[in-house]
Amino acid sequence: MFKMLPPTFLAVPVAWLAILLLIGLNSISPNLRAIGLSPANSWVVLVIQSVMALFFLTPAWKLLWKLVPPLNRWFYPDLSGEWNVELESNFSRIEAILGAAVDPKITLDMRLCPPADLPPLQTSQLRAKITQGWVGMDMEVWNPSGGGPIKQSETIVVEPFRGRQGKHGLAYIFEQHNETDTPSDANCFKGAAWIVRDREDPNVLHGRMWNDRMWRRGMNTAANVRLTRVTPWRSFWERANNIGGSSEAE
Incomplete structure (x- = not known):
């Protein structure tokens, strides 16, 4: 199914996810330092990689297709x-x-x-x-x-x-x-x-x-x-x- 994806299908969601994670990390950084944790941008990379692996390398996407049935028509149906x-x-x-x-x-x-x-x-x-x-x-x-x-x-x-x-x-x-x-x-x-x-x-x-x-x-x-x-x-x-x-x- 990945062959049918437009070039921006992954780039745009990943970019927005990275921006939101960086904003969230910066907002909670003082609280993390107060308990002895040193936040780093590498955390954002780790979270993005985990989300991508969960969605694309496991059947987790099938659950999303069940929760949002129009995806079967808008994108491609789950024929499994x-x-x-x-x-x-x-x-x-x-x-x-x-x-x-x-x-x-x-x-x-x-x-x-x-x-x-x-x-x-x-x-x-x-x-x-x-x-x-x-x-x-x-x-x-x-x-x-x-x-x-x-x-x-x-x-x-x-x-x-x-x-x-x-x-x-x-x-x-x-x-x-x-x-x-x-x-x-x-x-x-x-x-x-x-x-x-x-x-x-x-x-x-x-x-x-x-x-x-x-x-x-x-x-x-x-x-x-x-x-x-x-x-x-x-x-x-x-x-x-x-x-x-x-x-x-x-």
């Missing part, structure tokens, strides 16, 4: 936590093209066929965890149910960006791992995504992703992406349902 991820991939339509290529009875032209004749997009339910700080950001995605070929993805680069009227988001490059034994498919490939914060619901991110999966053979896919934040109550409810479901299966 777990998210439910829904993908709508065009892989089903790629499979339809491959099927039509080997079956002379099927005629399929993606450029001209009516939308009603297109196979529905393939949906997948995943889970993500975003870890956000002032000096870095990371995102992990995995498949909690184990259904489908997607296993997990690890982010290589995550870059937050600011949009107009609080419509902020992030762009990231990832490496995805699939569990597949199909010779015509890839187990590992790289991709990118661009997602923005929903204007109406701050707990929703949406956008699009694409990858280089078997791109030389025209099998690279794209998908709509929707992330919904997992609140503590929702997380508790999901864990309770999972516990109940596992006991029924046994």
